[in-house]
Amino acid sequence: xxxxxxxxxxxxxxxxxxxxxxxxxxxxxxxxxxxxxxxxxxxxxxxxxxxxxxxxxxxxxxxxxxxxxxxxxxxxxxxxxxxxxxxxxxxxxxxxxxxxxxxxxxxxxxxxxxxxxxxxxxxxxxxxxxxxxxxxxxxxxxx
Numbered sequence: 001x002x003x004x005x006x007x008x009x010x011x012x013x014x015x016x017x018x019x020x021x022x023x024x025x026x027x028x029x030x031x032x033x034x035x036x037x038x039x040x041x042x043x044x045x046x047x048x049x050x051x052x053x054x055x056x057x058x059x060x061x062x063x064x065x066x067x068x069x070x071x072x073x074x075x076x077x078x079x080x081x082x083x084x085x086x087x088x089x090x091x092x093x094x095x096x097x098x099x100x101x102x103x104x105x106x107x108x109x110x111x112x113x114x115x116x117x118x119x120x121x122x123x124x125x126x127x128x129x130x131x132x133x134x135x136x137x138x139x140x141x142x143x
Contacts, residue, residue, distance in 0.1 A: 112141025
């Protein structure tokens with residue numbers, strides 16, 4: 001609308017639009033920060049799952065070597081480390097390396113126990129809603 005050729009300007013028509021833009025930018029920054037925090041929590045849980053799986057496999061192999069239940073020990077170690085034992089397999093005897101697909105020099109070749117474990121750790125906070133992070137480990141008697 002023009003009056004006499006000059007544009008008509010309404011006072012206050014654009015008032016507050018800067019506030020809306022600032023709020024939108026702040027909301028976007030919050031979403032990015034939350035996503036970064038969740039990614040950090042998942043990464044920390046993955047590192048913990050790896051450490052707990054290693055400890056559980058070593059404890060299970062040590063227990064199996066002296067005739068105890070390796071998987072029972074692995075479960076206790078996993079719980080103590082903040083995880084949950086998802087799977088455990090003990091293979092003993094001279095064919096332990098071949099039966100489990102162990103690589104040469106990876107343990108189990110000397111007729112002692114070989115133990116494979118899988119451990120799950122749930123990340124804290126909202127990242128835990130995505131599900132647990134799992135890790136596998138293998139330990140056994142060296143040849």
